[in-house]
Amino acid sequence: MPGLPAYGRYCGRALDASLVIGVDVGGTKILAGAVERDGSVQSRCELETPTSSQNDVVTALDTAVRGLLDERIGAVGYGIPSNLDRSTRVALQATNLPLQNLDLRAHAQERFGLPVGIENDGNAAALAEWRLGAGRGTSNLVMLTLGTGVGGGLVLDGALYHGWAELGHVVVQAGGPRCQGNCHGRGHLEVMASGTAADRAARELYGPQAHGNLLIERARAGESQALEQLEAIGELLGAAIGSFANQFDPEVVVVGGGFGRAAGELLLDPARRAASREALAPADRALRIVPAELGADAGLVGAGLVAFDALDEMR
Missing domain, CATH: 3.30.420.40 (ATPase, nucleotide binding domain)
Incomplete structure (x- = not known):
């Protein structure tokens, strides 16, 4: 009234x-x-x-x-x-x-x-992990949620950044696959390091009805082709994280989302190696890449x- x-x-x-x-x-x-x-x-x-x-x-x-x-x-x-x-x-x-x-x-x-x-x-998601999860006590944080696409959030200087932090739309492969939905870009993290990327790799290996969960299952069983595909996805993720480290100097990068949780260290190990290669010193020495504490x-x-x-x- x-x-x-x-x-x-x-x-x-x-x-x-x-x-x-x-x-x-x-x-x-x-x-x-x-x-x-x-x-x-x-x-x-x-x-x-x-x-x-x-x-x-x-x-x-x-x-x-x-x-x-x-x-x-x-x-x-x-x-x-x-x-x-x-x-x-x-x-x-x-x-x-x-x-x-x-x-x-x-x-x-x-x-x-x-x-x-x-x-x-x-x-x-970034706010939750910063206040209550893997980012507690930090002032600078990058959050990536890997699901159907790639969401992102930033905490900078102890405050949630409310601008357009579309981290999933950074280009990691020039001329790569077309992005999703109404985005007309190509080779974005959104389509190269998400559950969609895992689905695409699974279909290439196992046929048109296969999904990313099968790729992860086969990788955990030690199948070399599946491991190689997840390593390639993790490398692209890590390359992007290295760039984010150079831009935002985060103390921690938290990785969550359904695909991120399911793939776990199969994805994060190659991501850490690639990020360490791409991040400039001293950011690479301080950078931590960890799974989301709050999970789903x-x-x-x-x-x-x-x-x-x-x-x-x-x-």
């Missing part, structure tokens, strides 16, 4: 709530959960991400939130795979989903009557932290 302070709109909810809803929006699934301030997830739900239209995506997000909503919830936070307008937080355009000029914050505030926070999904929940917990930040702004 006009004339009321900002928190007046949310007077029906306690501004000191200890539980929020975080929603991690991925290219294939939506993961939502009731999150505490320490990152504990009390309850959760998972839905398939619609790809047919923006309205269908928004409907699925509303369904996920409604399934967790009760009187204890103080705010909602979203991590979405899109560039955001820095002032309005409008989702400008997603690469792999039909999201364009979407004001999800305004929609969710009206729908649920709660404070709402919006962040890029890579940034949300990094994006979800990060979205929860974004919700708590939105709630705290109302105080």
